[in-house]
Amino acid sequence: MALLEINSLHGGLSDREILNGVNLTLEAGKIHAIMGPNGSGKSTLAKILAGHPGYAVTSGTVTFDGRSLLELAPDARGRAGVFMAFQYPNEIPGVSILNFMRTALQAKLGKDIPVLEFRKILQAKMEMLGMDKTFATRFVNDGFSGGEKKRNEILQMAILQPKLAILDETDSGLDIDALKIVSQGVNTIMKESDPKPAILIITHYNRILDYIKPDVIHVLSAGRIIHSGGPELAKTLEERGYDWVVDGAAQAAA
Amino acid sequence: MSQEQVTPKIGPTFSPPLSHDFIGTRTGTSEPQDCLSCFRARTWTQLERTPLPHPGEELWRYTTPEQLELERVFSGESRSIPDTAVLLEFASRKPAAIPGVQFLSGIEQIAPRVPEIEAALNATSGKLRDHATNDAFCDALSLFQIVNSASFAYLRVARNQKITQSLLLSSLVAKGNISGMFAPIVIVHVESGATLSLVEDLDFALTGFFLPRIEFIVEANAQLDFTSIQHLPVTTNMVARHRVRMARDARVKFFHIALGGQASRLDFDCALTEPGGHAELYSVYLADGDRRVDLHPTQIHAAPNCHSNLYSKGVVRDQARAAYFGYIRVAEGAQKTDAYQKNKNLLLSSEARADSVPNLEIKANDVKCSHGSSIGQISAEDLFYLMSRGLTRDQAHRLLVEAFFEDLMPKIADQQVRDFVHTLIMSRL
Numbered sequence: 001m002a003l004l005e006i007n008s009l010h011g012g013l014s015d016r017e018i019l020n021g022v023n024l025t026l027e028a029g030k031i032h033a034i035m036g037p038n039g040s041g042k043s044t045l046a047k048i049l050a051g052h053p054g055y056a057v058t059s060g061t062v063t064f065d066g067r068s069l070l071e072l073a074p075d076a077r078g079r080a081g082v083f084m085a086f087q088y089p090n091e092i093p094g095v096s097i098l099n100f101m102r103t104a105l106q107a108k109l110g111k112d113i114p115v116l117e118f119r120k121i122l123q124a125k126m127e128m129l130g131m132d133k134t135f136a137t138r139f140v141n142d143g144f145s146g147g148e149k150k151r152n153e154i155l156q157m158a159i160l161q162p163k164l165a166i167l168d169e170t171d172s173g174l175d176i177d178a179l180k181i182v183s184q185g186v187n188t189i190m191k192e193s194d195p196k197p198a199i200l201i202i203t204h205y206n207r208i209l210d211y212i213k214p215d216v217i218h219v220l221s222a223g224r225i226i227h228s229g230g231p232e233l234a235k236t237l238e239e240r241g242y243d244w245v246v247d248g249a250a251q252a253a254a
Numbered sequence: 255m256s257q258e259q260v261t262p263k264i265g266p267t268f269s270p271p272l273s274h275d276f277i278g279t280r281t282g283t284s285e286p287q288d289c290l291s292c293f294r295a296r297t298w299t300q301l302e303r304t305p306l307p308h309p310g311e312e313l314w315r316y317t318t319p320e321q322l323e324l325e326r327v328f329s330g331e332s333r334s335i336p337d338t339a340v341l342l343e344f345a346s347r348k349p350a351a352i353p354g355v356q357f358l359s360g361i362e363q364i365a366p367r368v369p370e371i372e373a374a375l376n377a378t379s380g381k382l383r384d385h386a387t388n389d390a391f392c393d394a395l396s397l398f399q400i401v402n403s404a405s406f407a408y409l410r411v412a413r414n415q416k417i418t419q420s421l422l423l424s425s426l427v428a429k430g431n432i433s434g435m436f437a438p439i440v441i442v443h444v445e446s447g448a449t450l451s452l453v454e455d456l457d458f459a460l461t462g463f464f465l466p467r468i469e470f471i472v473e474a475n476a477q478l479d480f481t482s483i484q485h486l487p488v489t490t491n492m493v494a495r496h497r498v499r500m501a502r503d504a505r506v507k508f509f510h511i512a513l514g515g516q517a518s519r520l521d522f523d524c525a526l527t528e529p530g531g532h533a534e535l536y537s538v539y540l541a542d543g544d545r546r547v548d549l550h551p552t553q554i555h556a557a558p559n560c561h562s563n564l565y566s567k568g569v570v571r572d573q574a575r576a577a578y579f580g581y582i583r584v585a586e587g588a589q590k591t592d593a594y595q596k597n598k599n600l601l602l603s604s605e606a607r608a609d610s611v612p613n614l615e616i617k618a619n620d621v622k623c624s625h626g627s628s629i630g631q632i633s634a635e636d637l638f639y640l641m642s643r644g645l646t647r648d649q650a651h652r653l654l655v656e657a658f659f660e661d662l663m664p665k666i667a668d669q670q671v672r673d674f675v676h677t678l679i680m681s682r683l
Contacts, residue, residue, distance in 0.1 A: 050642050053634060078644035090639040094657025103653060104643040139657075156643060 001066065003028045003198045004164055009060035011048050012223075017058060018044040020223030028163065029196035033209055033234070036220035037242050042202045043087060045220070046168040049200075050084035051077050065163060079108045081163030085153035085170050092140040097152065098122060100140050101159050108160060125158040128192070129185045147178030154185040161193060166200045171208035183211030206234040219245045289368040290361065294401050301397040313390065316577030316609060317548040321517045322491045327435060327463045328398060335436045337427045339407035344420035344453050345670055354415030354448070359407040367408045367441075374441050374469040375400060377499070390521040390550065391497055399465050405438035411476075414447040420479075420668045423454045433461040440466070442480075446473040446501070453671055456484045457514075464492035464515070472504040474528070479507045481671055485678060486514040488545065497523040500560075503530035509666055510537035511675055512547055513682055519548040526553075526560035533562040536665050540655075540682055541574035541606075552581040553593055558618075561592040567662055569655050571602035577609045582623055584616040591621040599629040600658050602651060652683040 004026040012018030018041045026032055036042050048055050049062065051074035062069040064082065072080060092100070102118040113121075122136050131151060141149050150170055157165050167186070171179055190196060201212060209217070209231070217234055219227040219242065226249035227233075237245075306328060309318040319325070339359040343350045350357070358364055364371070376392075390396065405425070411417060425438065436458075444450050456464075464486065472478050478498075486492065492515045498506055512518055524533050533553065541547045547570075553562040562582075570576045578597045599608035610627035632654050640650035659679060666672040 052638055073641075074638060075641040075644055075646050075650075078642050084642055086639065086642075090633075090636050092636055092639070092654070092657060094660035095640075095653050099656075100640070100643070100653065103649055104640075104645055107644040107646065107649060160643065 002026060002063075003065060004069075004200075005061075005063040007061045007063075009045075009048070009057065009062060010223075011055060011057035011060070012041070012044055013054065014056055018223050019048065019060075021060070022220070022223065022225055024218065024225060026164065026198040026200060028198050030216070031190070031199045031201065031212060031214045033201040033203060033214040033217045034220050034225075035203055035206070035217060035234075035237060035242075037246075038204065040220045041223040042204070042220055043168055044223075046084055046087075046166045046200075046202050049077075049164075049166055050074060050082060075107070078104070078160075082166070083157050083160055083162030083164065084166040084168055085150070085157060087169040087172060089141045089144075089149045089153055091142050091144070093142040095140050096137055097140055097155070098136045101156060104156070105159060121159065125155060128188055129155055129158060130181065131155060146173040147175070147181070150174060150178065150182050151185065154182055154189070158185070158189050161189075162197055163195075164198050164200065165189075166202065168202045169204060170201070171203055171205060179208060180211060183208060186212050206238050209234045221246050221249065289365055293368055293372050297397050297400040300392075301394060301401060304392075304394045304397055306394045312579075313393075313550070316575075316579065317517050317519050317546050321546060322493065322519070323463065324395070327465070328394075333434065334402045334404040335427055335432055335434050337405035337425045337436065337438060339405060339423060339425050339438060339440065341409065342422040342424055344422040344668070347422065350421050352417060352421075354412040355417060355421075356410040356412070357407070358409075359405075361404075361406065364406040364408060370443075371406065371408065371439070371441055374471060375439070375467070390495060391523065395465065395493060396467065396495060399437045399439065399467055402435070403437045403439050403467075405436070407438065407440045408443070409440065409452075410443040411445060411448040411450045413445040415445075416449040417451065418449075420451040420453050420481075420671055423452055425458070427458060431459045431461070435463045435465065436460055437463075437465040438467070440468045441471070442468060442478070443471045444473060444476040444478050447475045448473075449477045451479040451668060453481045453668075454483065456482070456486055459487055459489075461487075461489040462491075464490050464494070466492075467495045468497070470496070470498035470506070472498060472500045472506055474502040474504060476501075477505045479509075479667060481509045481511070481666060481668075481675070483511045483675060483678065484514055484518065485511075485682075486518070488514070488516045488543065490515045491517045493519045493521070495521045497525070498533075499525045499527055500531040500533065502528035503532075504528075505532045507534045507665070507667070508536065509662075510539075510549075511679070512537065512539040512549075513678065515545065515547075517546045517548070520550065522549070522551040524551070524553050524562065526555050526557055526562060528557045529559040531557070531560040531562075533560075534665065535562065535564040535566075536662050537564075537566040537568075538659050538662055538679070539566075539568040539576060540679065541568065541570045541576050542572045542682075544573045546574065547576045549576075549578045549580070549597075551595075552583060553595065555582070555584040555588040555591040555593055555618075555621075557585075558587065558589045558591065560588070562594070564595045565662065566597045567600075567659060568598070568608065569600045569602060569658060570606040570608050573603075573605045575607045575609075578611065578627065579609075580612045580625070582612075582614050582616075582625060584614075584618050584621055584623065586617040588618045589620040591618060591623065593621070593623045595625040597627040598658075599627075600655065601629060601631050602655070652680070655683050656680065
């Protein structure tokens with residue numbers, strides 16, 4: 001059975017429908033990318049899957065790991081194994097990464113983890129991602145560079161070991177070195193995880209796909225997936241843009 | 255003593271039937287207590303001329319006499335609970351017997367000190383007090399407390415004595431369930447060049463009214479750290495009055511933690527009476543349920559070249575209400591004053607409410623003074639970020655509240671005290 005099944009999903013902001021019938025199936029261990037022009041609904045899809053309170057579903061179903069995802073509150077989704085790497089991670093001064101992640105992992109596992117034990121887990125993950133030890137005691141994203149914020153998202157993913165990771169424009173605002181580091185982190189998590197997660201990369205650019213190799217690429221336009229293909233689709237999109245897909249889909253519909 | 259009923263001049267709301275006899279019964283008649291009896295009698299005369307707190311007054315606007323049930327307090331039916339204060343080592347909770355520290359408590363021990371106590375309690379905060387307005391430290395409640403109190407303590411740290419460990423001021427009544435009015439009076443006297451770190455931990459099970467008064471006298475070049483931890487039950491209403499007077503080059507750090515009480519009010523005056531004084535004044539409060547927290551801090555700069563910084567932060571949730579009414583008063587001639595006051599509130603529910611009113615009254619022309627206040631809510635985006643990682647709403651609130659207090663916690667210098675306070679706050683979230 002697929003890990004995630006999205007059927008005819010409609011929804012968006014409370015006053016504006018953005019998704020217009022999204023269908024998507026994801027298997028564990030696979031990497032899918034969703035590309036598309038600005039305003040096509042990529043980030044809306046990510047936020048709806050994560051349960052952002054500012055977004056609403058008007059119709060359709062989402063089945064995750066055998067249950068209806070849409071009935072779960074955002075925190076229950078997190079505990080069930082849905083993880084979204086935020087496009088703009090929030091700065092939370094006063095909350096240390098250690099305290100935050102320990103609380104999150106305890107919530108997920110439903111048991112107390114002594115500080116010393118958690119410190120070891122955290123250090124192992126930071127080492128795996130090549131991160132400085134001082135990170136642990138810093139406040140969540142407080143005064144972080146763009147690259148540090150995105151690495152912090154990947155660190156959280158490494159600790160929480162989600163079944164489904166949605167990377168919402170994780171590449172935006174990163175220089176090439178930061179992008180490489182973040183991508184390597186994702187690849188390492190994929191390699192080291194057992195069972196392996198499904199990863200959904202939401203991106204505007206194909207740059208990140210040079211470093212994280214997708215199994216399937218989907219093109220989202222006007223709230224619908226209008227085209228899907230293999231990894232080679234990234235190169236075609238880079239060379240020819242989105243217009244040919246959009247036009248092709250329009251003709252097919254006509 | 256006369257048995258006739260005396261009615262003090264009062265505000266329009268209530269009229270307490272008090273008897274002159276009341277003073278006699280409070281103190282008895284044995285020889286060493288005469289001095290205290292005379293003091294009480296003089297105070298009684300003053301009380302007769304003093305109007306009772308009235309809800310129309312600015313000072314009683316936020317937490318009204320009615321909410322504090324002052325009518326019952328003044329009725330005299332609740333005679334003050336007798337108590338003997340004790341001084342302990344904070345770390346061991348064992349009685350502190352430290353060279354250079356004198357601690358007296360109970361009427362017998364206190365009697366010889368009455369002239370000093372009277373002077374301390376009657377001192378005004380200097381020429382700065384605007385006597386046209388209500389002065390909390392000589393209002394009817396304070397006078398009534400002197401008349402009625404059955405618990406006195408006197409703590410003195412001798413000249414140049416540096417007390418390195420934190421001491422804990424506690425009381426004997428604190429052990430069991432008590433009801434009525436508890437109105438302890440404490441004088442803390444840090445002599446010149448001495449150092450004291452003092453903690454009070456208010457956690458007794460009182461059903462009734464708590465009216466504590468502490469006078470701090472900090473002499474030249476002395477240093478005082480005071481941490482007040484209040485986590486009383488909701489069966490307690492309280493008005494705490496703390497006043498500190500600082501001499502030349504004195505340094506103080508105050509940290510008030512208010513976590514309990516149904517209606518709890520703090521009147522706190524910090525007077526810098528000679529040049530070179532340095533005061534750091536912090537407070538945190540947490541109001542939940544339908545509780546009320548009411549803070550009235552005043553920084554009084556009566557001399558030039560003093561520095562004071564007040565930073566107060568509170569979390570208000572459920573249907574609770576917090577009020578902050580702060581003052582910086584700078585006297586004529588108090589040049590080069592450097593004074594700040596800041597109050598921040600975090601509201602956790604739509605029904606929670608905070609009022610924040612900082613005031614400046616500056617009569618010198620070469621000063622740096624500022625004040626600020628804010629009332630904010632937890633950001634929905636921050637909450638979503640934390641919850642998306644699996645934290646429940648309560649867990650996320652807890653982290654964000656802990657974060658809100660985070661910048662003030664390190665101001666408690668003693669690690670043991672800090673840990674104690676931190677654990678206590680977390681247990682309430």
